[in-house]
Amino acid sequence: MNLSNTDLSRFWSPKVHELSPYVPGEQPKISNLVKLNTNENPYSPSPKALAAMEEQLGDLLRLYPDPNATALRQCLASYIGLTADQVFVGNGSDEVLAHTFQALLQHGQPILIPDISYSFYPVYCGLYSIEKCEVPLSEDLTINVSDYQQPNGGVILPNPNAPTGELLSLDSIRQLLTANANRVVVIDEAYIDFGGQSATQLVPEFDNLLVVQTLSKSRSLAGLRVGFAFGQAHLIEALERVKNSFNSYPLSHEAQAGAIAAIEDEDYFQYTCQANIAQREKLAGQLQALGFSMTNSHANFLFVTHETASAKDICAALRLTGIIVRHLTSSPRIDNYLRISIGSASECELLVQALKELL
Amino acid sequence: MNLSNTDLSRFWSPKVHELSPYVPGEQPKISNLVKLNTNENPYSPSPKALAAMEEQLGDLLRLYPDPNATALRQCLASYIGLTADQVFVGNGSDEVLAHTFQALLQHGQPILIPDISYSFYPVYCGLYSIEKCEVPLSEDLTINVSDYQQPNGGVILPNPNAPTGELLSLDSIRQLLTANANRVVVIDEAYIDFGGQSATQLVPEFDNLLVVQTLSKSRSLAGLRVGFAFGQAHLIEALERVKNSFNSYPLSHEAQAGAIAAIEDEDYFQYTCQANIAQREKLAGQLQALGFSMTNSHANFLFVTHETASAKDICAALRLTGIIVRHLTSSPRIDNYLRISIGSASECELLVQALKELL
Numbered sequence: 001m002n003l004s005n006t007d008l009s010r011f012w013s014p015k016v017h018e019l020s021p022y023v024p025g026e027q028p029k030i031s032n033l034v035k036l037n038t039n040e041n042p043y044s045p046s047p048k049a050l051a052a053m054e055e056q057l058g059d060l061l062r063l064y065p066d067p068n069a070t071a072l073r074q075c076l077a078s079y080i081g082l083t084a085d086q087v088f089v090g091n092g093s094d095e096v097l098a099h100t101f102q103a104l105l106q107h108g109q110p111i112l113i114p115d116i117s118y119s120f121y122p123v124y125c126g127l128y129s130i131e132k133c134e135v136p137l138s139e140d141l142t143i144n145v146s147d148y149q150q151p152n153g154g155v156i157l158p159n160p161n162a163p164t165g166e167l168l169s170l171d172s173i174r175q176l177l178t179a180n181a182n183r184v185v186v187i188d189e190a191y192i193d194f195g196g197q198s199a200t201q202l203v204p205e206f207d208n209l210l211v212v213q214t215l216s217k218s219r220s221l222a223g224l225r226v227g228f229a230f231g232q233a234h235l236i237e238a239l240e241r242v243k244n245s246f247n248s249y250p251l252s253h254e255a256q257a258g259a260i261a262a263i264e265d266e267d268y269f270q271y272t273c274q275a276n277i278a279q280r281e282k283l284a285g286q287l288q289a290l291g292f293s294m295t296n297s298h299a300n301f302l303f304v305t306h307e308t309a310s311a312k313d314i315c316a317a318l319r320l321t322g323i324i325v326r327h328l329t330s331s332p333r334i335d336n337y338l339r340i341s342i343g344s345a346s347e348c349e350l351l352v353q354a355l356k357e358l359l
Numbered sequence: 360m361n362l363s364n365t366d367l368s369r370f371w372s373p374k375v376h377e378l379s380p381y382v383p384g385e386q387p388k389i390s391n392l393v394k395l396n397t398n399e400n401p402y403s404p405s406p407k408a409l410a411a412m413e414e415q416l417g418d419l420l421r422l423y424p425d426p427n428a429t430a431l432r433q434c435l436a437s438y439i440g441l442t443a444d445q446v447f448v449g450n451g452s453d454e455v456l457a458h459t460f461q462a463l464l465q466h467g468q469p470i471l472i473p474d475i476s477y478s479f480y481p482v483y484c485g486l487y488s489i490e491k492c493e494v495p496l497s498e499d500l501t502i503n504v505s506d507y508q509q510p511n512g513g514v515i516l517p518n519p520n521a522p523t524g525e526l527l528s529l530d531s532i533r534q535l536l537t538a539n540a541n542r543v544v545v546i547d548e549a550y551i552d553f554g555g556q557s558a559t560q561l562v563p564e565f566d567n568l569l570v571v572q573t574l575s576k577s578r579s580l581a582g583l584r585v586g587f588a589f590g591q592a593h594l595i596e597a598l599e600r601v602k603n604s605f606n607s608y609p610l611s612h613e614a615q616a617g618a619i620a621a622i623e624d625e626d627y628f629q630y631t632c633q634a635n636i637a638q639r640e641k642l643a644g645q646l647q648a649l650g651f652s653m654t655n656s657h658a659n660f661l662f663v664t665h666e667t668a669s670a671k672d673i674c675a676a677l678r679l680t681g682i683i684v685r686h687l688t689s690s691p692r693i694d695n696y697l698r699i700s701i702g703s704a705s706e707c708e709l710l711v712q713a714l715k716e717l718l
Contacts, residue, residue, distance in 0.1 A: 008566060008593040011543050013465035021603030024426050035422075044418040053416055053613075059403040061582035063394075064575070067383050091450050094606045106372035127604040184370050207367060216423070223420035223612040234367040244380030245486040247453045253582040254412075254613050 015129075022123045025326055034323040034347045039191075039301050041220035042279075042344035043272040045262065049221065052261035056253040065256060067248045075260045076228055080200045085233040088240065089259075091250040093190060093214035093227025094120060096239075099246070100156075100210060100229065101128050103238040104184040109153035114143055116331050118162050118188065141295050141303075141334075142166045145176040156186040160196055163328055163339040165297025167196045177206045184235065186210045191299035193218035193273050194280070200230045207232050217300055218273055219262045226251065226259045276300050280342045286352045290359055300342045303334075309359055311336045321354045374488075381482045384685055393682040393706045398550075398660050400579035401638075401703035402631040404621065408580065411620035415612040424615060426607045434619045435587055439559045444592040447599065448618075450609040452549060452573035452586030453479060455598075458605070459515075459569060459588065460487050462597040463543040468512035473502055475690050477521050477547065500654050500662075500693075501525045504535040515545040519555055522687055522698040524656025526555045536565045543594065545569045550658035552577035552632050553639070559589045566591050576659055577632055578621045585610065585618045635659050639701045645711045649718055659701045662693075668718055670695045680713045 009017065025038035044050075073087040080087075090096035101124040105111050113121045115134035125132045135147050141164045148155055155176065160167045168176075177185050185208055187199045192213065200211050210231040216222035229239060243250065251259075262269075280302065284294060287304055294304040305311060315327040315338055326339040343351070368376065384397035403409075432446040439446075449455040460483040464470050472480045474493035484491045494506050500523045507514055514535065519526045527535075536544050544567055546558045551572065559570050569590040575581035588598060602609065610618075621628075639661065643653060646663055653663040664670060674686040674697055685698040702710070 008591075010541060011463060011567060011594060012597045013462055015465060016462050016597045016600050019600045019604045021600050022607055023603075024423070024607040027423055027425055029425075038423055040423065041421050043421065045420045050416045050420070054413065056582075057409045057412055061404045061409070062400050062402065062579040064383070064386055064397055064399065064581040065584075066386055066388075092606060092608055094608070098605045103372055103375050104370060106374060123604050127601070182369065208370060220421040222423040222608075223415075225424075225608060225611045232367075235370060238371045238375045241375050241378045241380050242486070244382075245378045245482050246457045247451060248381055248383040249453070249581075249584060250450055252584045252611070252614065255611065 019126055020123060022120045026324065028324065032322065034343060034350050036341040036343050036347065036351065037324040037326040038222075039217060039299070039341045040222050041217060041272065041276065041300065042342070042347060043220050043275065045220040046265040046268045048265045048268070049258045049262040053254050053258040056257050060253055065249055065251060065253045069251050069256050072251070072256045072259050075263055079263050080230060082200070082203060082230060086203060086230055086236055088229040088236045088243070089251060090227050090243065092216065092225040093188070093212050095250065096212050096227040096229050097188065098124055098127070099239050099242045100186055100212065101125070101130060103242040104186070104210065104235060105154040105156070106130055107153035107183070109151060111154040111156060112148050112150070112152045114157050114161060116141065116164065116334055118158050119328070119330050121156060137164070143168055145172045145179070148176055149179045152180065152183055154183045154186070155180055156188065158188040158190060159199070160191045160194075160298045162191065162299065163301070163326070163334070163337070164295040164303050165191070165299035165301060166295050167298040170197050170199065170202065173199045174202065177202065177209055181208060184208050184210055186212060188212045190214050190217055194300050195277055195298035203230055203232060207234070210235050215259055215262060219269065220272065221258065221262060224255055224258050226255050276342050279345060279348060283342060283348045283352070287355070290352070290355055302340050302342070303337055304340060305337045306359070311338045314338060314355070314358065317358050318351075318354055323351055323354055378485055379482060381479045385683065387683065391681065393702060393709050395700040395702050395706065395710065396683040396685040397581075398576060398658070398700045399581050400576060400631065400635065400659065401701070401706060402579050402634065404579040405624040405627045407624045407627070408617045408621040412613050412617040415616050419612055423608055424610060424612045428610050428615050431610070431615045431618050434622055438622050439589060441559070441562060441589060445562060445589055445595055447588040447595045447602070448610060449586050449602065450614075451575065451584040452547070452571050454609060455571050455586040455588050456547065457483055457486070458598050458601045459545055459571065460484070460489060462601040463545070463569065463594060464513040464515070465489055466512035466542070468510060470513045470515060471507050471509070471511045473516050473520060475500065475520075475523065475693055477517050478687070478689050480515060496523070502527055504531045504538070507535055508538045511539065511542055513543045513545070514539055515547065517547040517549060518558070519550045519553075519657040521550065521658065522660070522685070522693070522696070523654040523662050524550070524658035524660060525654050526657040529556050529558065529561065532558045533561065536561065536568055540567060543567050543569055545571060547571045549573050549576055553659045554636055554657040562589055562591060566593070569594050574618055574621060578628065579631065580617065580621060583614055583617050585614050635701050638704060638707060642701060642707045642711070646714070649711070649714055661699050661701070662696055663699060664696045665718070670697045673697060673714070673717065676717050677710070677713055682710055682713055
């Protein structure tokens, strides 16, 4: 709806006209599609998480949940080796990120973000009137932390980066934190469990580090909506103040109980992460044999480009065979790439067969 | 934590220092308390809603939910007699209200709110830098809509009002909408199902009306976190633009499916609403016999004051007997009142017995 020329737009706050909302990957309502477009985990959630959620279904739901999610924060703190006042939880990591932009990144100076990165970051900048400075990835589509040293209002980047999957070492993160000691540096670790080393271990050392994680990828719970942040207590306090000025009870009983049980089921977590990694390496080899090259992904997706066929054509042709992958067109540098989520073994096999026939 | 004099506060966005976050009613972790402090419904959620939620617990949870909650919005639209583009859904009505303040009430002029009302409204004003003009309730603690005619950036009020439970007629709402034809008027109907007439029927007629509702009270689902707004499509579009700049997927599979089943279980809904109303009228009579007077509540709570005993003392004494009620101290005009949620028949009996012994 475009209301800019109608009378009715007078009801909108002026800001609303300027927004460019985020467009999530398609959640198709057709079944039997091979869905490799939104980086969901092909493995089911932990059976223990499902059992814990089932236990919540009863009279309890007439009551408000714990607004402070005390048990969940304590569980995460123990798991990571921090204290509960160093943990924040929200309705998916997107909500956690939104509060982060408002609570910690509004300093009247542009924040630094990679030019090719999670495309929600510029949207948050728009929502909270934060200027951004997009720092170009290197020629090989990796992040060079020495490019993040100009004056700024904060730094945010995913590690591994999306949609490239390229990983920064902890040494690089440390360098980034040291170079920006007076600003908050947010490391968005949505994909860290697929082969990276988490920066959460740097929290006690750096008072400017906030690490964001999610249950949506490595814990197979995209449908539950739970995300976290870890940082020293003064950073978490800022998030709590914004959260408690926005919505007292963002996490249902279900979400709190399911999250605790998922975190506690370490064996299942390790098993499914390793299986995803093995499948990623296998698929990478198969795609290389078909003429694809790719970034060095440490996430649950591959970011690939073909030597002759265009990404746009491959994406459209795959769709006709019932396979959905993501073609991101946000930057000309990557518009001949496809982001392909790591599916189950059979889904990956269907993909490889379809590509063999297409190419 | 007060960081204003420490170095670490330099990491906070300046806005964070100014916030006065909302403090929700206590959610005690002790069991066996008679909890009459947060207006939860004493009846369990609809068994059909619980069954629908149980069906969601499985492999499906590894996938993102429908970001647009299409089925739920269609269900609500049919139920109310509107179209899906006239319905917005969020993570509890608090999130819906937050987006409403940002999307529709920022016009550089003070918004009008009752001076005694839902205490989250001033908090949202703080979060979004919206000035407010608090319009005093009449001497009898009711809202007089003719007091809402000065220039403003919008109007928001609960109907029935909280914490008084006093109800405005649809004629008064109509008068309010007509007098503020160039600003959005938000009617927050968290308690409407306990004896009021909803303003949703005025949506087709008024392009400036937004009606907010929740599953937390009359549907016994405070623990699920689902709220709604109804308004003409241009108002809903503003909310969608903000929501999609904040969090694509606020409602889990569980929340969407549970909400649909709860709305569809009309018989259970009518039965529990009528039972709450009957219990309210019975409790009102019992309390009057004990020397309490009260506002004319159309909500699932009573707002009472005693002829001799102070509200503060009664609240503290009840607490010692394991009964929690709410003593709101936000305004001197009501600091000798208690807000008492309508509990089950046995909870209300325990309350009456305890009061008989105390007074």
